[in-house]
Amino acid sequence: MQPNLREVAVKNVEIGNNVTIYQPANVYGCTLQDDVFIGPFVEIQHVYSD
Helix, strand or coil: CCCCCCEEEEECEEEEECCCEEECCCECCCCEEEECCCCCCCEEECCCCC
């Protein structure tokens, strides 16, 4: 049996100073300000509201 492999993503992200992202992580459509740490197995996305 073959594993289901997926790529991690950092797309459309504004990144400040001193930002650390450990993979695997999916980060998209958001802003990360200064001094942010994102650990593994995290998903951060833009939330749309009316």
